[in-house]
Amino acid sequence: MAETSEAKPSAPPPGGDAGEDDKRDERMLECNICLDTARDAVVSMCGHLFCWPCLHQWLETRPSRQVCPVCKAAISREKVIPLYGRGNTKQEDPRNKVPPRPAGQRTEPESAGGFPGFGFGEGFHMSFGIGAFPFGVFTSTFNFGDPRPSAAPRGTAQFEEEQFLSKIFLWVAILFVLWLVFA
Amino acid sequence: MANIAAKRIKREFKEVMNSEEVAGGYIKLALVNDSWTELQGTIVGPPDTPYEGGTFQLEIKVPETYPFNPPKIRFVTKIWHPNVSSVTGAICLDILKDQWAAALTLRTVLLSIQALLSAAEAGDPQDAVVAKQYRESQQLFLLTARHWTNVYAGGPSAIWEFDQKVQRLLDMGIDEHEARVALSHYDWELERATEQLFS
Numbered sequence: 001m002a003e004t005s006e007a008k009p010s011a012p013p014p015g016g017d018a019g020e021d022d023k024r025d026e027r028m029l030e031c032n033i034c035l036d037t038a039r040d041a042v043v044s045m046c047g048h049l050f051c052w053p054c055l056h057q058w059l060e061t062r063p064s065r066q067v068c069p070v071c072k073a074a075i076s077r078e079k080v081i082p083l084y085g086r087g088n089t090k091q092e093d094p095r096n097k098v099p100p101r102p103a104g105q106r107t108e109p110e111s112a113g114g115f116p117g118f119g120f121g122e123g124f125h126m127s128f129g130i131g132a133f134p135f136g137v138f139t140s141t142f143n144f145g146d147p148r149p150s151a152a153p154r155g156t157a158q159f160e161e162e163q164f165l166s167k168i169f170l171w172v173a174i175l176f177v178l179w180l181v182f183a
Numbered sequence: 184m185a186n187i188a189a190k191r192i193k194r195e196f197k198e199v200m201n202s203e204e205v206a207g208g209y210i211k212l213a214l215v216n217d218s219w220t221e222l223q224g225t226i227v228g229p230p231d232t233p234y235e236g237g238t239f240q241l242e243i244k245v246p247e248t249y250p251f252n253p254p255k256i257r258f259v260t261k262i263w264h265p266n267v268s269s270v271t272g273a274i275c276l277d278i279l280k281d282q283w284a285a286a287l288t289l290r291t292v293l294l295s296i297q298a299l300l301s302a303a304e305a306g307d308p309q310d311a312v313v314a315k316q317y318r319e320s321q322q323l324f325l326l327t328a329r330h331w332t333n334v335y336a337g338g339p340s341a342i343w344e345f346d347q348k349v350q351r352l353l354d355m356g357i358d359e360h361e362a363r364v365a366l367s368h369y370d371w372e373l374e375r376a377t378e379q380l381f382s
């Protein structure tokens with residue numbers, strides 16, 4: 001290649017000659033996506049440095065192709081290492097901060113407990129419970145989620161009797177519904 | 184334009200300007216407007232190719248989502264190459280599509296396009312007619328590419344025979360570029376080109 005050093009038009013930058021070494025050191029800490037000094041820095045398993053917000057956006061842009069923007073090695077959110085410098089007092093994992101992005105974060109419900117059948121039973125009462133005799137039976141038979149404890153232990157005579165009764169009530173209830181529908 | 188895109192393009196622009204390739208005159212980059220959304224790239228044809236000695240202009244459009252999505256680049260200078268449309272200048276290059284990576288820069292992209300001129304990818308053509316000629320009559324392809332480089336990109340080697348044929352069609356009142364396209368498409372057979380032009 002031809003030597004063109006004298007053709008370079010730019011004057012040395014203000015602030016004097018910073019030195020090539022200093023410049024190179026700075027560039028070592030530049031994010032490979034925004035080319036700025038990496039903030040909330042993370043490093044991939046392949047050794048490439050990024051701002052977490054930049055890398056996050058890259059991973060969001062192509063969810064089907066999660067590769068390192070530099071060397072195209074496989075990459076994932078779980079397999080990047082946050083870097084903590086000395087100035088960082090809080091040492092918070094940058095991945096825990098929400099990077100600015102349009103989509104909302106999905107939060108899990110507080111507790112998964114409660115009575116799963118409750119809503120169903122309520123609905124039943126509302127639509128059918130208008131003072132007709134079999135409905136009391138009906139709802140108690142169909143309230144699967146009813147939290148009341150089972151009356152009798154399995155295998156006893158009382159248990160058998162309860163089972164029998166509840167079957168009869170079920171049939172009565174079904175017949176009543178059929179009557180309601182077809183009458 | 185999104186903040187990160189403009190900021191990055193400004194940095195890249197500086198970097199390209201200080202690069203060896205610019206110093207050596209292999210690539211160039213110029214601003215088209217001051218919003219940093221459109222630039223003009225220039226590459227010179229690589230040595231030992233039919234594009235040698237030519238200067239090729241590229242239109243570079245920077246999307247708002249840059250660098251998470253690739254820049255949109257096409258040849259403005261007409262070129263005869265299997266991976267470039269001879270009509271629109273659209274480029275078929277994987278890194279400008281699904282193989283884009285956010286760490287690629289305008290500098291690396293321009294160098295990749297330049298490399299594409301040295302090593303065409305006939306398996307993934309943009310221009311089917313050019314690709315067919317490239318595969319089936321290599322010699323004719325090289326001459327046609329050199330002719331286009333001479334006419335459109337300021338390349339040094341004129342192909343006298345081709346110029347004559349274009350002139351013949353010009354004399355019949357046909358537009359010069361149209362004549363050249365028809366002749367190039369029909370392997371420089373004057374009769375078939377004429378037939379097609381007047382059909």
Ligand SMILES: [Zn+2]
Nearest residue numbers: 031034051054
């Ligand atoms: Zn960054």
Ligand SMILES: [Zn+2]
Nearest residue numbers: 046048068071
């Ligand atoms: Zn990497």
